[in-house]
Amino acid sequence: MPGIDECLLEAMKLPGARGAAVVDWTSGLALGTVGESPSGDHETTAAETAELARMAAEFPSFAPADGSGWSDGDTPVNDLIVSNRDSYHVLQFVRTTFDSSVFLHLWLGRTEGNLALARIRLGEMARQLVLG
Amino acid sequence: MLHRLAAEKATGSFMRERGTLHLADGHVIHAESPDTPALELLLTAGGALSPEQWRQALDAAGPEQRVGRFLVDSGRFPEGALELCHLGALYDAAFFVLGPDGGPARFRYGVEHWLGAVRPVPVVAVQRETARRQELLHEIWPEDAADTEPLVRTRLPLDTRLPRRQRAVLEHVDGVRTAADIARLLGRPAFHTLVDVRRLAAAGIVAADAGIVAPTRRRPRPEALAARPPATSTGPDISLLRRLRNALEGL
Numbered sequence: 001m002p003g004i005d006e007c008l009l010e011a012m013k014l015p016g017a018r019g020a021a022v023v024d025w026t027s028g029l030a031l032g033t034v035g036e037s038p039s040g041d042h043e044t045t046a047a048e049t050a051e052l053a054r055m056a057a058e059f060p061s062f063a064p065a066d067g068s069g070w071s072d073g074d075t076p077v078n079d080l081i082v083s084n085r086d087s088y089h090v091l092q093f094v095r096t097t098f099d100s101s102v103f104l105h106l107w108l109g110r111t112e113g114n115l116a117l118a119r120i121r122l123g124e125m126a127r128q129l130v131l132g
Numbered sequence: 133m134l135h136r137l138a139a140e141k142a143t144g145s146f147m148r149e150r151g152t153l154h155l156a157d158g159h160v161i162h163a164e165s166p167d168t169p170a171l172e173l174l175l176t177a178g179g180a181l182s183p184e185q186w187r188q189a190l191d192a193a194g195p196e197q198r199v200g201r202f203l204v205d206s207g208r209f210p211e212g213a214l215e216l217c218h219l220g221a222l223y224d225a226a227f228f229v230l231g232p233d234g235g236p237a238r239f240r241y242g243v244e245h246w247l248g249a250v251r252p253v254p255v256v257a258v259q260r261e262t263a264r265r266q267e268l269l270h271e272i273w274p275e276d277a278a279d280t281e282p283l284v285r286t287r288l289p290l291d292t293r294l295p296r297r298q299r300a301v302l303e304h305v306d307g308v309r310t311a312a313d314i315a316r317l318l319g320r321p322a323f324h325t326l327v328d329v330r331r332l333a334a335a336g337i338v339a340a341d342a343g344i345v346a347p348t349r350r351r352p353r354p355e356a357l358a359a360r361p362p363a364t365s366t367g368p369d370i371s372l373l374r375r376l377r378n379a380l381e382g383l
Contacts, residue, residue, distance in 0.1 A: 003211040004251070024220065026324045028268065029261055031219050043260075058295035076296075097180035098217050099320040101297075132210030 004032035007129045011106050014121055016113030018087065019106075021046055022094075022129075025053040026101040038087070038107055049105050053091050056080050057101070079119060086110050092122040096130050104129075133237055138255040145243045149235035150228040154245040159252035162218075162245050163225035167312050168322040171221040171247070177319020180217075181209055190246065200250035218250045223261055224321035230262045265323060272327065273334035274379065279326055281340035282308050288336050301328045305338055334375070 002010065004022050011020040012035055019035035023046045030046035037045040056062050056077045063076035070076065075093040082089040088108040096102065104126055108118055134146065134153075141158035151165025164170065175181040185208050193202030200218065203209040228234070269276070283305045294302065304314045315325035332338035 004215050007212060022216070026321075026327055027223070027261075027265060029223060029264075031216065043264075047264075058297070060293050060295075094216075096213060096216060098174050098178045098213070099318060099324075100216060100220060101324065102216055129212035130210060130216070132212070 002125075002128055002132070004129070005034075007104070007125050008032055008034040010125055011104065011122065014106065014108070014113070014118050016109040016111070017106060017118075018109055021049075021105045022102060023050050023053070023105055024100070024102050025050040025057060031102070036107070038089075046105075049089070049091060049103075052082075053080065053093070053103050054101075056091075057093065079122065081115065081119070083110070083115075088113055088115050088118070090115070090118050090122055092119075092126050094126045094130060133239065134255050134259065137239060142239070142241065143244065144239055144241040145245075146229075146237060146239050148229050148237045150231060150233075151225050153226060153229055153258070154243075154247075155255075156244065156249055156252065158255065159249075160222065160226065160255060160258050161249045161252050162247050163222045163229055163258075165225035165228040165322075167228040168221070168224045169316045169319060171218060173316060174217050174221055174319055174321070175209070180213070193248075194246040196248075197244045197246050198248035200247045215251045218247075219253070220321050222253060223258065223265075224323050226258045227262050227265050227323050230259060231266070269326060269330055273330040274375065275333065275340075277340035278329050278333045278338065279311055282310055283314075283329065283338050284341040286336055286339050290337065294337075298328045298332055301325060302332060302338065305332075307341055 008020045008022065011017060017035065019033070019037050019042075021033040021037070021042060022031045023029065024031060028047035028050035030042050033042040033046075039045045039048070057075065064070040075095050077093055079093065080091040087110050090106045090108065092104040092106070094100070094102045094104060104122055106118060106122055108115070137144075137146065137155060138158040143156045146153040146155060150167055151163065153160050154162040154164075162171075169177070172186050176183050176186055181203075189199050189202050189206070189208060193199045200214060203214055204211045269279075284307045285302070285305055290302075300318060301314055304317055309317075311325050311329045312322050314329075315322040318325065329338060333340075
């Protein structure tokens with residue numbers, strides 16, 4: 001069963017991975033980090049990505065429609081993607097069996113990275129992290 | 133004192149008025165505070181772990197101080213999930229233990245906590261995070277009365293587009309319960325509840341029941357809870373004026 005560190009090391013195996021973190025979006029705290037961070041400081045990056053994640057998780061515009069089978073225990077948003085000239089950021093929300101507000105953040109080089117693969121793998125890792 | 137304990141790789145309990153940090157080899161391995169829901173409550177509230185399973189783990193591994201390890205090794209709880217929940221509880225309690233009104237500290241050497249090491253955290257990381265959290269709360273809403281006093285709904289009409297985590301908090305505001313009570317009811321870290329309470333206070337929807345005059349307005353403010361100053365309105369915005377006054381006083 002993987003812990004936070006194993007999960008992050010797994011994420012770093014993805015092609016083009018530059019850095020990864022497990023972040024709590026209510027507080028902006030990085031619960032675990034690996035590799036580089038775009039700001040040079042994982043704590044600063046965690047606070048910034050948490051703000052973005054919080055907005056996506058809280059604004060009703062991003063939630064699925066009524067009747068889509070979305071339950072209250074679930075995260076309204078699955079993942080967030082930000083792309084710029086040289087990199088991608090994928091924020092994958094983690095669904096837990098206890099109350100939490102956690103997501104996985106992967107920073108990916110654009111030329112080497114495979115966004116589709118990263119999304120699929122991050123989704124799997126988020127499930128493994130909490131289900132073992 | 134904490135820095136010295138960390139430097140000498142001390143093991144024991146660091147106690148203040150609002151709780152205890154448990155140290156092993158100079159690292160924080162757990163924290164507990166009467167102001168925050170215990171790890172047990174966070175794990176069992178949502179049904180992630182049954183109270184029986186928790187008791188079994190305590191009985192089996194408590195005496196050897198390795199309850200956390202036992203939960204994982206016996207297949208009762210996945211490692212990643214335990215680390216997430218545990219860190220949530222640790223930083224949550226530490227926020228209150230290390231808070232400005234925590235009073236004098238004392239340390240009892242040699243006391244080992246029954247949970248054992250799950251994911252030890254350096255003392256400086258806990259201190260830094262506590263300071264950052266205090267700042268974060270202050271930025272949302274500078275008054276701390278709502279943190280500890282019973283909470284009341286103001287007469288402001290409810291914004292139906294309230295985020296559901298805030299809505300869950302608001303549903304338990306009844307003029308008697310405090311933020312800590314609501315955190316326990318929701319099985320949610322106390323700091324996370326404070327964040328929502330301060331957002332609700334900033335929006336003028338919730339206030340501490342300590343004689344604070346509830347703001348009155350004719351229309352609900354659109355997008356009341358966005359993380360930015362309220363939009364300009366035609367009438368005087370009492371909550372904005374209060375915020376401004378507090379900010380000026382804080383200079």
